[in-house]
Amino acid sequence: MGRAEGPFGAGRAMSWRRNGHDGRGAKPPTYSALSLLRHGLAHGDWPKVWRSVDLERRYDAVIIGAGVHGLATAYYLASRHGIANVAVVDKGYVGGGGSGRNTAILRSNYLTPEGVRFYDRSVQLYRTLAADLNFNVMFARRGHLTLAHNDGSLRTMRWRAEVNKLQGVDSEVIAPEEIKRLVPFMDVSSHTRYPILGALYHPPGGIIRHDAVNWGYARAADALGVQIHQNTEVLGIATEAGRVTGVSTNRGEISAPVVVNCTAGWASLVSEMAGVPLPIITHPLQAAVTEPVKMFLATVVVSGSLHVYVSQTDRGELVFGASTDPYASYSMRGSLEFTEELAGHVLELMPSIAKMRVLRQWAGLCDITPDFSPIMGITPVDGFLVDVGWGTYGFKAGPAAGEAMAELVATGKTPGIIAAFDLARFEEGRLASERGAAAVGH
Amino acid sequence: MILIPCPHCGERNSNEFAYIGETNPRPAMTSIDAPGEWRRYLYEKRNPAGWSAEQWFHASGCRKVVVTVRHTVSNEVRWAGLPGDDIPAELT
Numbered sequence: 090m091g092r093a094e095g096p097f098g099a100g101r102a103m104s105w106r107r108n109g110h111d112g113r114g115a116k117p118p119t120y121s122a123l124s125l126l127r128h129g130l131a132h133g134d135w136p137k138v139w140r141s142v143d144l145e146r147r148y149d150a151v152i153i154g155a156g157v158h159g160l161a162t163a164y165y166l167a168s169r170h171g172i173a174n175v176a177v178v179d180k181g182y183v184g185g186g187g188s189g190r191n192t193a194i195l196r197s198n199y200l201t202p203e204g205v206r207f208y209d210r211s212v213q214l215y216r217t218l219a220a221d222l223n224f225n226v227m228f229a230r231r232g233h234l235t236l237a238h239n240d241g242s243l244r245t246m247r248w249r250a251e252v253n254k255l256q257g258v259d260s261e262v263i264a265p266e267e268i269k270r271l272v273p274f275m276d277v278s279s280h281t282r283y284p285i286l287g288a289l290y291h292p293p294g295g296i297i298r299h300d301a302v303n304w305g306y307a308r309a310a311d312a313l314g315v316q317i318h319q320n321t322e323v324l325g326i327a328t329e330a331g332r333v334t335g336v337s338t339n340r341g342e343i344s345a346p347v348v349v350n351c352t353a354g355w356a357s358l359v360s361e362m363a364g365v366p367l368p369i370i371t372h373p374l375q376a377a378v379t380e381p382v383k384m385f386l387a388t389v390v391v392s393g394s395l396h397v398y399v400s401q402t403d404r405g406e407l408v409f410g411a412s413t414d415p416y417a418s419y420s421m422r423g424s425l426e427f428t429e430e431l432a433g434h435v436l437e438l439m440p441s442i443a444k445m446r447v448l449r450q451w452a453g454l455c456d457i458t459p460d461f462s463p464i465m466g467i468t469p470v471d472g473f474l475v476d477v478g479w480g481t482y483g484f485k486a487g488p489a490a491g492e493a494m495a496e497l498v499a500t501g502k503t504p505g506i507i508a509a510f511d512l513a514r515f516e517e518g519r520l521a522s523e524r525g526a527a528a529v530g531h
Numbered sequence: 532m533i534l535i536p537c538p539h540c541g542e543r544n545s546n547e548f549a550y551i552g553e554t555n556p557r558p559a560m561t562s563i564d565a566p567g568e569w570r571r572y573l574y575e576k577r578n579p580a581g582w583s584a585e586q587w588f589h590a591s592g593c594r595k596v597v598v599t600v601r602h603t604v605s606n607e608v609r610w611a612g613l614p615g616d617d618i619p620a621e622l623t
Contacts (some may be wrong), residue, residue: 357578368574370552371603416533416550417606419580424532426546460576515574516567 101153120223138304138463139183139311143399144318144340148176150347150498151336153359155179156188157299157484158476160306161491162498163315164222167439169492173314176401177307178338178346180322184303190421190453192376192410194389194400196233196294199254200245203509204462204523205256207489210506212293214488224305226297227403231388233294233453234268236438238283244453246289253291260518262515263290271388274439281437283394294389296400299484305398306491326363332471333363347498349474353411354419354454365468368515369456369478373420375427377450379442395434407445409435413455413481424448455480460520463483465490465507466497474498475512533601536611551586553577554598577595580604584623586614 118124118136128135152159152164155177167173179185195215197208212495215312219226237243246262253260265277268288277285307317318340325337326348335344350359357369381404391398396412411431414424428450436443457480458464464478476494479486509521533545553576558568577583580603587597600610600622610622 356582357576358580366571366575368576370576370578371580416545417552417578417583417585417603418606420606426532426544516570 090258096102100512120225122218125155134324138308139317142316142318144176144321144338144343145316146342146344148316148345149174149342150349151175151345152177152349152351153179153336154186154351154353155183155303155307155317155319156186156345156351156353157184157295157302157306157487158188158353158479158494159349160303160310160317161487162349162351162476162494163491164306164313165316165492165495166498167310167313167315170495172495173501175310175315176318176324176343177315178318178336178343180320180339182319183307183317184300185482187453187479188303188487189300190376190451191299192398192400192408193296193299193402193484194294194391194398194410195228195297195336195485196291196389197258198233198235198249198289198291198294200249200252200523201462201509201521202256203251205253205258205510207506207510208482208486209256209258210492211486211489214492215297215485218302218305218488222305222309224301224308226301228295228297229401229403230293230295232271233272233291233389234391234517235289235291236268236285236390236392236394237262237287237289238392240286240287242393243286246287250287258291259293260289260291262287272386272390274385274441275390276438276440283392283437296389298402302484302487312362323359323362326359326473328363328473331469333473347472347474349476349494349498351476351494353456353477353479353483356456356475360468360473360475360477363468363470363473365470365473365475365510365512366420367464367475367477368458368459369464370417371419372416372455372457373418373452374411374412374413374455374481375423375431375450375452376408377423377428377431377447378402378409379407379445380448382407382445390438392434392438395437397431397434397438399435399438406448407442414452416528419454421452421454423452455483457481459515461523462521463490463510464512466503467513468512533606535587535597535599535608537589537592537597537612538611539595539597540589543589543592545587547589547591548587548597549590551588551596554584554586582609582623584605584618 197212199205209397251262322339327334333348386401390398398410458478493504496504601608
């Protein structure tokens with residue numbers, strides 16, 4: 090335990106609590122087969138996995154947004170850098186925004202070298218996350234297929250495969266016969282409206298249980314001393330002479346030398362509170378899930394031309410996602426047009442699932458930037474950092490973004506892996522365009 | 532479903548329209564900070580959670596640009612007009 094100079098503290102000493110509970114709560118029990126058996130026999134309640142504590146007046150850092158980005162940032166700050174006097178505040182509940190509304194697909198087959206490098210780091214972290222957090226996040230490496238229905242997309246697939254291989258990421262273009270072998274239910278014949286010409290096959294891609302990722306990070310961060318404050322809405326961000334001094338919430342004022350905006354959907358409105366305008370337009374993205382059936386779809390299937398992606402969870406439900414709604418909105422209600430269009434497109438790919446019923450549908454908010462790449466790092470306001478603009482691919486980036494943001498908070502230096510995604514790129518004209526690989530239908 | 536009261540065609544489903552975006556007047560290009568102004572014009576939107584003045588192109592209808600005042604949380608449209616119309620100040 091020692092006192093160190095905060096990088097954003099400008100001479101202010103920060104008390105950094107190393108590894109530590111410091112009497113801030115009892116360490117939760119480790120999950121194992123043995124503890125499961127013991128609890129099963131004793132019929133005892135499991136202890137709460139994170140604490141509910143009063144808001145303090147001062148923290149070394151305040152993170153806005155208790156989703157995968159905010160919680161991962163807090164976890165890596167505490168575990169890697171020993172900065173645990175951190176509050177994660179959220180106006181709703183843990184994982185109630187985009188982190189719990191996405192379709193939980195992981196992949197790293199992006200188009201720009203910066204993007205591929207970054208998302209590959211995230212896939213690596215996800216792969217060992219269950220062991221790191223002592224929480225079963227149900228990562229399943231299923232393989233990921235992006236279908237090409239025309240020459241243009243086939244050309245982009247080849248381009249992506251080559252960029253991926255150069256970065257050491259496993260991706261290749263495969264023919265319709267091989268697609269049929271991977272997904273026997275797929276209609277790869279040439280008489281469909283959009284015949285399948287080939288696909289980008291990305292074996293390391295897969296799915297994960299997104300709620301478990303949020304809860305796992307929350308539990309692990311809490312165990313290290315981080316405070317998670319749900320139902321705590323940030324109403325204003327205080328700045329003084331160009332640097333951030335704290336936030337005001339519906340539960341009182343907090344002073345902090347570092348404030349990190351890790352919100353999705355509300356990113357531009359939260360940043361506006363600090364006087365930092367962001368080039369973001371918020372669009373809803375709708376998703377749906379069917380009733381559970383026996384496992385028949387091993388891989389994740391994505392079709393840009395048909396604006397749809399499908400995967401089957403371990404529970405057997407088919408999870409469908411689409412492109413973002415074609416207008417800016419903060420509405421999280423589903424629409425009939427969406428379900429109708431989605432069903433039509435899915436049936437073009439897999440006519441045999443026509444009898445399956447949709448169980449529920451929902452929407453999440455996507456902050457779309459002009460180049461479909463995120464905005465991470467410093468802003469013109471000292472100490473006010475952003476990890477925003479994640480569009481349709483924020484969940485799969487969570488661990489790598491959290492790791493990089495934690496390093497930035499702790500050292501004050503922007504890590505190389507996120508340098509290309511800074512806010513200044515819009516001013517300096519060096520956009521990192523992921524339009525061709527960010528999601529479907531942009 | 533968002534209903535847009537098109538001044539030419541009457542109330543129509545928004546899926547007949549191509550969304551253009553927030554109304555965004557072009558900078559005058561007279562100030563010394565012209566590149567900065569252009570950057571703000573191109574990239575920085577208000578992106579409000581509330582009433583917003585927007586432009587739509589009625590692609591499957593009259594093929595004219597329509598201006599609306601829509602609430603971005605409830606998706607309610609409370610005014611529609613043509614480009615150049617004065618939007619009542621109390622509506623935005």
